Amino acid sequence: MAIAIRAEGLAKSFNGTAAVRNLDLEVKPGELLALLGPSGSGKTTFLRLVAGLESPTAGRILFDNEDATILSVRDRRVGFVFQHYALFRHLNVAENIAYGLRVRPRATRPADAEIRRRVADLLELVQLAGLGKRFPTQLSGGQRQRVALARALAVEPRVLLLDEPFGALDAKVRRDLRRWLREIHDRTGHTTLFVTHDQEEALELADRVAIFNLGNVEQVGTPDEILDHPATAFVAGFVGEAVRLPVNAAGSSLQIGPHQLRLSCGNVTGPAELFVRPRDLALANDPQPAIPARVLAVRRTGPARRAELALADGLPPVEMELPAGHAARKGDILPVTLVNLRLFASR
């Protein structure tokens, strides 16, 4: 399988503070890869390292198996979209989009008519036809971001890098642009990396997601892999709406508070962390091992009803999705079992 971008042992520190540590990552050609993580996890720094806007303290970056670390920003041919658009405020929309073509050396610069045609095509692509004469200040946030994307696409980049592209927009515009970005990606087929701290955005939009934590990648995988098979305790706690419970694993039984649950703990033994999402719990049928859980509250979330449960004193409350029509009320004791086990040995 070909590799479009490969990071090898990449590290970057600012004044002694490490932002990216010994990071390895491979990006496949044409894929849409989301870099997801809490703020300060190094995802934006990694993106800027790929673009050449920062130079690494150690390690290297390869584009199509060629060392790109030595290339300057202008020679890397990346399309970069900034969180706050960074449009040239003194140029109109068409001039902004044409900028990357106009600054080319004469030998490779397209003719004026060709540039105009390309700009018109791109304006069409980003659904801003007719707005070429406007200035950035006369556009809405969503429109500005689309101009920024058109400007980045104009130079026919080898890779498209987006830094929190929807971060400054309101929720509705964000959802529309998200879908639209996916369409553009499917149509143009650029290898695309985008940084986000919004997991819904990452999991909905991306082919694969790289979870960042403390300057390194915890796991890379499809949204399904990330959600269903988190590789580390951090990933399990970061995605989904998981509640972390301290438990004790002993081969064929799991101790949660005072309760023993008979199930196989795999190869985890001793003190461990259990991550529980609303769908991981279910009402137990009679022969199944169960924990008596007290209902603290019942609330409606979208189409489903959820019960907030106390499994034991001193443990944080967990949520469970209720079967349709179940008449649980506050104060009831329900027999509950685990249908999904996300268990990691305590570090």
Add this chain to the structure above:
Amino acid sequence: MRNGVLSESPAVRRTLIALAVGFLALFLVLPLLAVFSEALRRGFDLFIAAFAEPDTQAAIWLTLLVAAIAVPLNLLFGISAAWAVAKFEFPGKSLLVTLIDLPFSVSPVVSGLVFVLLFGAKGLLGPLVDDWDFKIIFAVPGIVLATIFVTFPFIAREVIPLMQEQGTAEEEAALTLGASGLRTFLTVTLPNVRWALLYGVLLCNARAMGEFGAVSVVSGHIRGLTNTMPLHVEILYNEYNFVAAFAVASLLAGLALVTLVAKSFLEGRYGDQLSRAHRH
């Protein structure tokens, strides 16, 4: 705002306005009118005749020459200082910013004396300059140097806050699009600060033409050779040649008025593209 919590009673408001207007009239408008009326007191012919005087013409030309050298040099310096301060991190940056303000906080007389101490006959570099047979003190080069020193904060101070406010994202965008550093500077950085630059040039020019203290120390007051307009006004005045003194003074005052009008036009029309300090 009428009847708002913060509005004062009409009487208080009127008193305050009257005070402000009266103060302005007494200390600004009246002296300005006095300059023009004094210049024209003996009639328009004598007013014109004052400018026919060769020494006066020499003073006007010298002033224009000094400004023509000092302003472009400070433009260059101001842009490079602002570029360095706003777009890069380096040790000693805050020291540089403080040093840029130095001419504002030092008395102009001291600024002049510094150059006498440096380049004067007994100065540190004086003998060296003498060997080359090149005069600095009591000559035009000294006047230019003193003027550059006194006026160098004007442009840098206008541009630095604006560049800092704008950040580096647009430059980074230009670089990723394949522009060279120079191209980025010429097509992105410079156009973004062009009105602030013009504003700074305007203030710098007004001060370069009007500077008295520092220039007075280094000039030597040689008529027709090292007298700038402000110095010439003083000489004429001391010789009781009031009409000529006020005629030249009215020229300086006229320059001030032009600067003021141009300045308020820039603030009104391009206020959003000047640094935040000037937005009203």
